[in-house]
Amino acid sequence: MGKFRYSAALLWLTLLISIAPVSASAAPVVIKAQTVNASITFDGINLQPPSGQYIFIYNNSTYVPLRFISYALQKSVSWDAKNVKVTVAEPNSRELTAIKEYLMNTSNLKTSTGITKTVALQRVNASYIFNGSVKSIPQGLSSYILNGTLYVPLRFLSEAAGTSLKWDQKTKSITAFTSAYKAQNPDVTTSSNEDSTSGSKTEPSTPSPAPSAQAGAGASGSGAVSKPTYEQITSETEAKLTSLQSQAKSVLMGLAMEYLNAKDDKAKAAILSKGEQQLSSFTSSFNSIISDAESKLKANGYDTAIIDQYRSAFESQVNSGLELVKGMKG
Incomplete structure (x- = not known):
């Protein structure tokens, strides 16, 4: 009886693994993008990202290092690696002092004139909280990591932070004024920065793919129907698999506990039968x-x-789970 009980427990754990998002087993989604030699001016001061951080364009959207730009907006940033979550908030006095020191150092960096390169970035499905509110990356866009630095679309960061960030495609420049700076300089107007929502979109350097009439096409920033990206499709798929994983863990772990607490073979058999039905249902959902x-x-x-x-x-x-089932019945 003890052996049977132990094998069943292993079975449930194996089934839990079988439902886990298989994207973790598959190769991570990596994109290649061309960096841009951009100028960055915040509150009238020229800034440069730290060494190894870049501005790049991908799928006609401008991407920026989240921490660097958030600091330029004088916001604190915290990273929860366990839950893959970023929190951007108003800094306390100690954090603000550190941020200003950081910005002073970046303002003294020399500009790398005309230097661009191709970088390979890995997509990451992170969650974001700005000033206590949950914010989501727009559909069709994503977040990427390179050498430990998280990159997000400039347009998303502008809207989430509530500060107008303007990307000028012609001059390859990013400009912004913080609320504190505008309060001290009333002559500064926001007219030059009003187009932040469209300013982060660049003019295509190559012809864009023709809009697709197939199912799954998403809406672009201009409202036109456009072809969904590979990253968009796989990201949506992995989000569904993650949801399925959460549901499976909850249901199967509950059944496992019921099985371990069952007093007789008849009850155990009923619970195992229910588990097999649930697995069949989860498999159908997966397919x-x-x-x-x-x-x-x-x-x-x-x-x-x-x-x-x-x-x-x-x-x-x-299949590993089925082998355990055979061992239990043998």
């Missing part, structure tokens, strides 16, 4: 999510290799 993602990737002309990676990782874990 539906993956099929939908595959259809969208194919419809928009993207590579579908990641779908095979999703399925392979999932099936491998389910």
Whole structure:
């Protein structure tokens, strides 16, 4: 009886693993982007990102290092690595002193004239809180990490922080005025910065893909229907898998506890049967999510290799669970 009880517990743990987002087993989504030799002026002071940090353009959107720009706006930034969460808030006096010191150092950096490079960034699904409010990256865009630095779309940061940030594509420049600076300099107007919502969008340097009539197309900043990006489709898929994982963990762990507390074989058998039904349901949901993602990737002309990676990782874990079932029944 003890052996049977132990094997069943292992089974539930294995089933929990089998439902986990298989994106963790698949290769991380990496994009390549061209950096931009941009000038940055906040409150009339020229700033430069620290060494190894960049401004880059991807899918016609300008991306900036979140911490550096937030500091330029005199906001504090905290990073919760465990929950992949960023909190941007008003700094206390000690934090503000450190931020001003940081900005003073960056204002003394020399500008790297004309130097650009291609960088490879890994997509990260982070959550954001600005001044106590949850903010989400717009659909079709994402967050990226390079050498420990988190990058977000300039437009998103502008709207989330509530400060107008202007990107001038012609001059390759970012300008902004903080509320504190405008309060001390009433002659400063916001007219030059009013177009922050569209200012972070660049003019395409190459012809954009033709709008897709296929399902899954999203809306661009201009309101026109556009072709969804590969990152958008896979990001949405992984979000659904994460939700499925959360549901599966809750249900299967509850059944595992019921099984371990059951007093007789009949009750145990009933719980195992219920567990098998739940697994079948979760597997069906998994297949539906993956099929939908595959259809969208194919419809928009993207590579579908990641779908095979999703399925392979999932099936491998389910097969391990089935082997445990055979061992229990043997």
